Amino acid sequence: RYRAWIGLGSNLDGPHEHVERALAELDALPLTRRRQASPRYASRPVGPADQPDFVNAVAELETALSPLALLDQLQALEQRHGRVRARRWGPRTLDLDLLLHDDRQLATPRLVLPHPEMTRRAFVMIPLAELAPELRLPDGRPVTRVAARLEADGLRQVLP
Numbered sequence: 001r002y003r004a005w006i007g008l009g010s011n012l013d014g015p016h017e018h019v020e021r022a023l024a025e026l027d028a029l030p031l032t033r034r035r036q037a038s039p040r041y042a043s044r045p046v047g048p049a050d051q052p053d054f055v056n057a058v059a060e061l062e063t064a065l066s067p068l069a070l071l072d073q074l075q076a077l078e079q080r081h082g083r084v085r086a087r088r089w090g091p092r093t094l095d096l097d098l099l100l101h102d103d104r105q106l107a108t109p110r111l112v113l114p115h116p117e118m119t120r121r122a123f124v125m126i127p128l129a130e131l132a133p134e135l136r137l138p139d140g141r142p143v144t145r146v147a148a149r150l151e152a153d154g155l156r157q158v159l160p
């Protein structure tokens with residue numbers, strides 16, 4: 001069994017509810033249990049600003065699924081939340097990003113691990129460091145150190 005970390009995000013049609021519901025649904029994925037979840041954070045969108053604020057969180061999974069099998073399950077879950085890809089980086093009901101899968105480093109057309117943007121994103125690294133302060137990235141960097149270098153001022157904790 002493996003330990004995987006998922007980034008959750010939503011900024012459309014009741015983002016808080018989409019994130020809370022997805023956190024529960026992760027526990028029902030095949031061969032998978034959802035372990036801890038981070039606090040939830042609201043923040044202005046990184047990238048195109050002409051869209052609503054996001055609600056983000058990070059969850060730890062324990063799973064027997066391979067990276068690509070888990071990715072399939074995450075994409076199916078996004079679809080069940082009515083994700084429509086109107087425009088790239090546009091608003092979405094639910095984003096589930098596979099951030100880490102044990103210490104795997106992978107570069108395939110469908111999936112790059114660790115997630116290529118994660119270390120630049122406060123809305124990922126701050127919740128991840130709260131959830132797993134002892135975690136190191138596959139390249140050895142402590143997540144707390146990467147998180148400390150990112151501007152956290154734009155993140156506001158929101159209650160579940």
Ligand SMILES: CC1(C)Nc2nc(N)[nH]c(=O)c2N=C1O
Nearest residue numbers: 009043044045046047054089123
């Ligand atoms: C559009 C882009 C890059 N910006 C984001 N910005 C924030 N704050 N949270 C996200 O989850 C998020 N996701 C994205 O995909």
